[in-house]
Amino acid sequence: MTKPTYPIGSFTPEAAQRWERIPQCLQERILANVWCGRCLGAVSIILDTAEMMEDALVLQGKCRDCGGNVCRVVEPEPD
Ligand SMILES: [Zn+2]
Numbered sequence: 001m002t003k004p005t006y007p008i009g010s011f012t013p014e015a016a017q018r019w020e021r022i023p024q025c026l027q028e029r030i031l032a033n034v035w036c037g038r039c040l041g042a043v044s045i046i047l048d049t050a051e052m053m054e055d056a057l058v059l060q061g062k063c064r065d066c067g068g069n070v071c072r073v074v075e076p077e078p079d
Contacts, residue, residue: 009047009061018057019050022074034072036063045070
């Protein structure tokens with residue numbers, strides 16, 4: 001059994017619930033594909049916080065390559 005990937009960072013309870021519903025392969029893809037405006041490319045995020053804004057999950061953290069601030073919005077599931 002695989003546990004959900006929990007990046008180090010602080011999740012609000014709602015964000016944690018949303019994160020757990022994302023399949024692990026997709027979680028990894030989300031964390032490894034964050035746009036960085038300084039690196040001008042997709043980078044891995046070092047997660048600081050995760051919270052819900054409206055229906056979207058917003059992940060905020062730092063670029064693993066340059067340390068700049070990056071964020072990633074995970075749109076609500078279509079259902
Ligand atoms: Zn960067």
